[in-house]
Amino acid sequence: MLSRNEIKLIQSLKQKKFRDLHRRFIAEGSKLVMELADSPFRIVTVYALAGWIREHEENLQEKKIPFSEVTEQEMERITALSSPSPALALAEVPELGTLPVSPLQDLVLALDDIRDPGNLGTIIRVADWFGIRCIVCSSQTVDLFNPKVIQATMGSVARVRVEYCNLPEFLSSLDPGTKIYGTFMEGENIYEKKLEPKGILLIGNEAAGISADAAACVTDRISIPSYGGEKADHAESLNAAVATAVVCAEFRRR
Amino acid sequence: MLSRNEIKLIQSLKQKKFRDLHRRFIAEGSKLVMELADSPFRIVTVYALAGWIREHEENLQEKKIPFSEVTEQEMERITALSSPSPALALAEVPELGTLPVSPLQDLVLALDDIRDPGNLGTIIRVADWFGIRCIVCSSQTVDLFNPKVIQATMGSVARVRVEYCNLPEFLSSLDPGTKIYGTFMEGENIYEKKLEPKGILLIGNEAAGISADAAACVTDRISIPSYGGEKADHAESLNAAVATAVVCAEFRRR
Numbered sequence: 001m002l003s004r005n006e007i008k009l010i011q012s013l014k015q016k017k018f019r020d021l022h023r024r025f026i027a028e029g030s031k032l033v034m035e036l037a038d039s040p041f042r043i044v045t046v047y048a049l050a051g052w053i054r055e056h057e058e059n060l061q062e063k064k065i066p067f068s069e070v071t072e073q074e075m076e077r078i079t080a081l082s083s084p085s086p087a088l089a090l091a092e093v094p095e096l097g098t099l100p101v102s103p104l105q106d107l108v109l110a111l112d113d114i115r116d117p118g119n120l121g122t123i124i125r126v127a128d129w130f131g132i133r134c135i136v137c138s139s140q141t142v143d144l145f146n147p148k149v150i151q152a153t154m155g156s157v158a159r160v161r162v163e164y165c166n167l168p169e170f171l172s173s174l175d176p177g178t179k180i181y182g183t184f185m186e187g188e189n190i191y192e193k194k195l196e197p198k199g200i201l202l203i204g205n206e207a208a209g210i211s212a213d214a215a216a217c218v219t220d221r222i223s224i225p226s227y228g229g230e231k232a233d234h235a236e237s238l239n240a241a242v243a244t245a246v247v248c249a250e251f252r253r254r
Numbered sequence: 255m256l257s258r259n260e261i262k263l264i265q266s267l268k269q270k271k272f273r274d275l276h277r278r279f280i281a282e283g284s285k286l287v288m289e290l291a292d293s294p295f296r297i298v299t300v301y302a303l304a305g306w307i308r309e310h311e312e313n314l315q316e317k318k319i320p321f322s323e324v325t326e327q328e329m330e331r332i333t334a335l336s337s338p339s340p341a342l343a344l345a346e347v348p349e350l351g352t353l354p355v356s357p358l359q360d361l362v363l364a365l366d367d368i369r370d371p372g373n374l375g376t377i378i379r380v381a382d383w384f385g386i387r388c389i390v391c392s393s394q395t396v397d398l399f400n401p402k403v404i405q406a407t408m409g410s411v412a413r414v415r416v417e418y419c420n421l422p423e424f425l426s427s428l429d430p431g432t433k434i435y436g437t438f439m440e441g442e443n444i445y446e447k448k449l450e451p452k453g454i455l456l457i458g459n460e461a462a463g464i465s466a467d468a469a470a471c472v473t474d475r476i477s478i479p480s481y482g483g484e485k486a487d488h489a490e491s492l493n494a495a496v497a498t499a500v501v502c503a504e505f506r507r508r
Contacts, residue, residue: 118372126496128489131481156489191507227385227506228413235382235410242380242499245492249500252481253445 002047002074010047010078010090016143023093025145026078029085030056032155037063039158042092049075052086080147093145104175106198107251109135112167112214113205114240117142121152122241123203128156130248135160136200138167138214171200171217182210182218183243190222190250197254201247206240222247256301256328264301264332264344270397277347279399280332283339284310286409291317293412296346303329306340334401347399358432360452361505363389366421366468367459368494371396375406376495377457382410384502389414390454392421392468425454425471436464436472437497443479444504451508455501460494476501 012018013026024044027036033046037060046060046067053060053069060067075084109127114120120142127135142149144162153160171180179199202218204210210218224246228234238246266272267280278298281290287300291314300314300321307323314321329338363386368374374396381389396403398416407414425434433453456472458464464472478500482488492500 122493122496125489125493129478129480129482129492131483131488154489154491159487159489224383224503225506226383228383229385233413234385235379235408235413237408238383238499239376239379239495241493242376242496245496245500246503249478249503252479 002068002070002078007074007077010088013090014080014147016146019093019143019145025091025093025150026080026147027089027091027150027157028079028081028087028147029151030087032151033087033089034059035155035158036089036091037065041094041158044090044092046087046089047075047078048087056087081151104178104198106134107132107248108200109244109248110167110171110180110200110202110214111135111137111141112202112210113138113140113208114203115140115142116206116240117146117148118152119206119239119241120144120146121149121154121157123244124149124153124160124162125156126241126245126248127160128153130245130252132248133159133161135162136167136170137162137164138211139164168211168213168217171202171214174200178219180217180219181222181247182215182220183247184209184221184223185237187221187223189225190247191225193220193222195222195251195254197251201244201251203240203244256322256324256332261328261331264342267344268334268401270400273347273397273399279345279347279404280334280342280401281345281404281411282333282335282342282401283405284341286405287341287343288313289409289412290343290345291319295348295412298344298346300341300343301329301332302341310341335405358429358452360388361386361502362454363498363502364421364425364434364454364456364468365389365391365395366456366464367392367394367462368457369394369396370460370494371400371402372406373460373493373495374398374400375403375408375411377498378403378407378414378416379410380495380499380502381414382407384499384506386502387413387415389416390421390424391416391418392465393418422465422467422471425456425468428454432473434471434473435476435501436469436474437501438463438475438477439491441475441477444476444501445479447474447476449476449505449508451505455498455505457494457498 013024019025043065047070050069109132179196182202226234267278273279297319301324304323363381433450436456480488
């Protein structure tokens with residue numbers, strides 16, 4: 001049974017200002033909830049239908065995760081999805097930005113104003129697949145705890161560290177010698193260029209690409225060749241998450 | 255000025271049954287509308303705000319494309335987008351399935367029940383980028399003329415041929431000797447396998463993967479290696495459009 005205050009709180013978390021105020025976010029779906037339960041994120045309460053609770057009760061008790069049974073009608077009131085799932089986790093927004101980032105030791109993704117929640121979530125999933133453990137986002141990038149981002153990560157949010165900062169400042173503060181690869185429409189063909197296995201891989205905004213301030217820090221401009229013939233005969237660009245995946249795959253393949 | 259009947263017709267086109275009945279679909283946004291205007295699709299009318307019409311009037315008249323001015327309030331009533339754009343094209347659904355598909359001459363994509371409109375649209379954009387001119391979809395794949403598919407193609411719908419058929423029947427009817435590459439979680443590493451530049455590249459459903467009937471026709475099982483370490487330490491899978499892009503990139507790179 002949900003109180004009116006709980007319903008109001010959970011509904012409010014679709015908006016960033018209330019996530020910031022309450023330091024809470026939601027994650028939905030059986031798989032995602034159980035991935036969060038196994039992660040360093042702290043779950044405040046799992047709200048779930050009776051059948052789901054029966055199935056997962058033991059596991060949740062073992063992990064000391066509080067849960068609360070709700071009816072289908074209640075779930076419909078709190079879900080951010082168009083078709084509600086049997087379980088919704090209310091979790092704590094952790095403090096971010098406490099670990100140092102070391103692009104000299106591994107490949108780190110940097111995102112310059114990715115605005116679409118589905119794109120950010122998919123990029124986190126791509127990073128997770130290709131073993132990239134850290135993503136640094138410009139402060140104008142869509143919020144990690146937006147429900148649509150969390151859902152699109154399909155659980156990868158539990159394994160990839162995502163931080164927000166002033167991106168040009170961060171890029172300028174890196175050790176000299178750090179490779180900063182920027183993806184541009186006009187850059188060196190990634191399949192013909194020597195790629196270092198460590199450094200920053202910078203991805204631009206869906207429409208505007210990499211901003212001038214961030215571009216000024218780029219050491220190597222790269223691009224994915226199109227095989228569609230003349231420029232007018234093929235797509236103008238690739239979706240940001242798709243481009244990230246193609247470039248990450250090439251870095252890791254080498 | 256829009257008549258009530260026009261408004262009702264356009265609004266109804268969000269549903270497949272009305273697109274099938276009226277043989278019409280909509281495409282929104284300045285760029286997409288102008289790409290359609292340059293394509294073999296037939297535009298019935300472009301509905302647009304006064305400012306947009308002033309800017310494009312000459313071009314539309316040259317192409318003999320009818321247009322009609324609407325107010326912002328009217329645009330809000332007919333748009334399928336959350337924030338309306340200045341132009342919406344009402345276009346004719348063409349007759350499909352008239353050209354033969356020749357996987358012996360080029361790489362052809364086959365989609366086995368892709369359900370998410372954003373994924374299908376993004377896959378069409380990926381195909382366009384990598385110079386793949388034809389996509390064959392199972393009959394359960396989401397409808398090409400769904401407004402969300404059209405928007406996600408970003409105009410590539412004008413350049414890539416998409417057809418629907420009984421996919422296992424189509425695959426079984428191909429010339430013997432046609433390579434049919436299927437993407438699986440467990441398959442040969444695409445980076446270590448010999449890939450022919452021609453054939454079918456089969457992509458499975460977002461959740462269930464490739465169906466048993468279609469899988470029976472596959473000649474080569476391939477997969478994208480994860481670089482995330484142990485299985486439990488990384489994402490379970492890649493998004494369907496992302497996986498398509500990584501595989502297409504590798505086929506074209508060779």
